[in-house]
Amino acid sequence: MTDDVELTASRGAGPRHLAPDDVGLVQPRDFVHAAPFEFTSGQTLPGFTLRYETYGSLNEARDNTVLICHALSGDHHCAGWHSPEDRKPGWWNNLIGPGKAVDTGRFFVVCANVLGGCQGSTGPSSADPATGRPYGISFPDLTVRDIVLSQKLLLDHLGVSKLHAAIGGSMGGMTAVLFAIEFPSFVRRVVAMATTSREGAQAIAFNEVGRQAIMQDPAWAKGDYPRDGGPRVGLAIARMMAHITYLSDASMDRKFGRRLTQQAPGSEGSFDVHFEVESYLRYQGQSFINRFDANSYLYITRALDQFDLVQAYGSLERAFGPVEAESLVVGFASDWLFPPEQNRQMALALLRSGKRASYAELATDLGHDSFLLESEGLYALVRGFLERGPGGAPTQA
């Protein structure tokens, strides 16, 4: 997902973190799992850390938790502010907060940086205790299932007895759905947006171009690069390319059109930045390398590519067989990374398996990242689903 979600200018005066519908200042915490963890591949880590944030409070029955699952380049900071000087709040601040669609007055919201990530959770850039050096590509192969299993250990540690809901877009949608498959009686509701039950060839192809940009950069050095170095050029190009897939023709045209930049000419003649969209993408690439690790990018995109519920379980119906959760699948008309059709197929397979599921489609023209944008329709849908009574109609036998 992109990290420049356009938010409407702060409403009213005063510091934004003090707004009544804002979770305010928040602090990340670390969960340390000090026992060996076996990945789906059979490889193990001696232990791992997950960096996470929580908002709201756990109720007495310990069943009001909403797990937020982030996308490829997201992190645990999904709402609130780390300091009053922050330029931007958490990435899903428009959805999460007191009285918002995911109401922190009602729900205990948990979001963790994924295993394999680079925002504080254990990943390829973490030090291998055996060598004291970063794991690099000796880090175990990662799957979405490993992300789910590691987050379940965090939720157990927090004393969560049941998830009221698991919510996510893109890779987060895969994580949320897989949670309901792996832990049927633990997950009551799933909201999966802009996602898929199996990564298609086009999405794998985009990921592969990103990986090649990184791996062909000599500074990648087969993943064995110093903490402050690495394939910066390759990672920036990977990000620029991926960023395009999160937008749409219409939204880019509206945002940039053919406008030219005002920048002074550099040393590259005709090939200096010319159009605003070029300058924007270069900026996106540069800001990404300051916050993301190239090896994490390789591992997580590979985990996405490997995500295929049909192959893993024999069929979608068999995959969804054990699910006890009620699901809400949301597609976005202009999403060409995980098109509406792939979201629709997920909902239809859940229904064919006799599960409770709904499918809604938003007509925004903002592309894949539509799930992050401000939309009263989306808020009302999510709120309605989260706050309706348990089993509005008595359904599944």
Add this chain to the structure above:
Amino acid sequence: MEKHVEKRTVDMRVIGDWVEPRARVCDLGCGQGQLLDYLAQSKGVRALGVDLDFAKVASCVRRGVDAYQGDMTTFLKAFPDGHFDRIICSRTVQELNDPAEVILEALRAGRFVTVGFVNHGFWKNRIHTLVRGRKVRNAVYPTSWFESRPANPVTIADFEDFCRLKSIRIARRVLLLGDWKTPCPAFPNLLAGYALYDLTRGPA
């Protein structure tokens, strides 16, 4: 207004009688899900609505009725034979692009198909057309032609011809007078204002 509300409940009364408890029921063109909500509350059915409109699907979701936003035919084709106990298509048939395809697909994916429609052969509609020479406007269809969705007015005679032609068995039928309450004693194509059919596959 009161009359209109009463007309909205006709489906609840009649279909509520026909539906088996805990049946798996799908409503094509479910709107905000009132009928399914009623059937879920009164009969414990496993309800699923289909509608093209985002806001309507969101209303269903909020009231606890599962709903699918999208095209009916594509939706029906995603299900195996007889998946649903009953598929309802009430006051939607006149707006379908290909009514035969939808009804036949519904008869494949559902054991029973319930179709309800306003009878355009009703005497008042005939007089309206004959005397006024304009698009029929009444409590159910109050809008002018230019603010109405494309419609394909159907009559009881037309519908029963269709069932014969496609060898669809009419398991039950309820034909009501213009008040949508009193059973129609005779000449339904002329005297009935509203018709409800329960269809199954197989010869009449």
